[in-house]
């Protein structure tokens with residue numbers, strides 16, 4: 001059986017949630033995405049991807065969605081009024097509280113599906129902290145791995161389409177037709193950084209940054225060619241890849257030693 005945890009009645013939890021259940025927590029963000037996109041982009045992508053996974057895997061796997069965590073750690077964008085962000089400490093506490101509650105059920109596997117690249121390093125830390133504190137098997141998955149964390153983006157964006165660029169804008173255009181203001185989309189790629197050997201997105205040297213460090217528009221990439229057809233393709237291939245990831249997660253366990 002599968003579904004949304006919030007739809008189960010309290011007394012039915014022991015009957016519905018077992019040690020075979022995979023609990024999925026979609027994590028989004030409400031943060032500025034440049035002038036062409038609304039602040040909800042990461043939340044919409046995380047939630048719609050999770051909904052699609054429930055549709056595609058619901059019959060073969062015991063998959064349960066938690067409500068989407070819409071606000072997360074977006075302090076690289078808080079220079080822009082209206083961006084909503086937890087501090088790192090608050091975000092870690094929120095995740096710990098949620099995990100603690102999940103551990104009151106029989107479920108053993110908690111998967112965080114992250115739609116916001118800025119969360120990645122914190123969520124990796126949270127996976128270990130939750131494992132230690134609550135004994136759950138923890139996993140972190142992404143609809144698309146952020147280029148700043150080893151993922152890729154297009155050649156035209158020189159691998160730096162990390163925020164509001166071609167791919168993200170296309171996926172959003174597919175999921176929310178009519179909500180992208182394409183007339184405001186321009187190219188904003190920090191080409192100067194591409195020459196660096198070490199200090200760059202996904203390079204061996206990590207560095208702290210805010211989106212404003214790359215220009216006042218607040219996005220990084222080239223959304224000018226974005227279109228819903230590309231978005232559909234990217235979204236469907238993400239769901240297919242994540243379906244495989246969740247199948248493996250549902251079987252994953254540590255071996256006796």
Ligand SMILES: [Zn+2]
Pocket residue numbers: 033041042115116117163164168
């Ligand atoms: Zn985003």
